[in-house]
Amino acid sequence: MRKRIDISEKLNREKVEREFQLINSFYFSEINYDEDGSFFDLYFLKNGIGITEKQIEAYNELIENLNRHLTKISEYIKTTYSNFEIKKADKLNEVKLRLSVVEITDYNKDFDTVITCEKEYKYFGIFKKNIGIRTEIKNGRRISMERKSDTLKENKKTCYNNV
Numbered sequence: 001m002r003k004r005i006d007i008s009e010k011l012n013r014e015k016v017e018r019e020f021q022l023i024n025s026f027y028f029s030e031i032n033y034d035e036d037g038s039f040f041d042l043y044f045l046k047n048g049i050g051i052t053e054k055q056i057e058a059y060n061e062l063i064e065n066l067n068r069h070l071t072k073i074s075e076y077i078k079t080t081y082s083n084f085e086i087k088k089a090d091k092l093n094e095v096k097l098r099l100s101v102v103e104i105t106d107y108n109k110d111f112d113t114v115i116t117c118e119k120e121y122k123y124f125g126i127f128k129k130n131i132g133i134r135t136e137i138k139n140g141r142r143i144s145m146e147r148k149s150d151t152l153k154e155n156k157k158t159c160y161n162n163v
Contacts (some may be wrong), residue, residue: 004036007033007040016044023100027051032044033066033099055104058112061140062102066077073117073133073145080131082146087123092131095119111136111143 005011005019013072013155019044020027042059044051063070074097078089101116115135123129136144 004030004032004039007031007066011059013053014050015057016051018125020044022046023074031102038098040099041101043101043103043104044117045107047107051104052106054112055106058140060105062104062113062115062137066099069115069135069137069142071115072142073097073115073135074148077119077131077147078131078132078143092119092121094130095121111138112121148157 009015009085011145016027016029020029022028025046027046029042031042032039044055044059044127077097080087081092087116097119099117101114104116105112105114113136115137117133117135119131120128121131132148134146134148135142
């Protein structure tokens with residue numbers, strides 16, 4: 001098991017190729033991003049020869065502006081609440097937004113970065129419900145945010161279809 005990388009560490013191609021795990025068509029690592037030990041999965045999708053400087057720049061830019069992106073995503077989530085969730089808005093707004101997956105690609109014409117975030121809350125008693133938001137970024141700008149019932153399935157579908 002590889003060690004998690006801290007979000008404060010600047011990445012470069014050599015570091016990614018040396019310290020990340022190569023799995024089929026991507027480099028993978030877990031990134032610690034807060035003092036509570038929270039982490040997200042980071043994927044650099046590889047095109048034929050490897051990853052590019054453009055991907056590294058996209059990641060480093062994302063990290064520099066991560067709090068701004070997460071604030072905007074939190075605001076967006078509030079606009080997607082169902083009627084049931086609106087009734088529980090006070091409690092839902094207290095739930096911390098979790099960053100779960102970041103994918104960086106170089107061969108998708110529509111976006112270069114995908115962020116998957118979520119909030120989990122108790123639905124009925126012991127049952128939990130997840131609010132997942134998939135955000136696409138191109139050149140440091142959010143180009144879409146959408147609530148998804150299965151964000152992981154959606155990431156697989158869109159990241160690989162535009163190759």
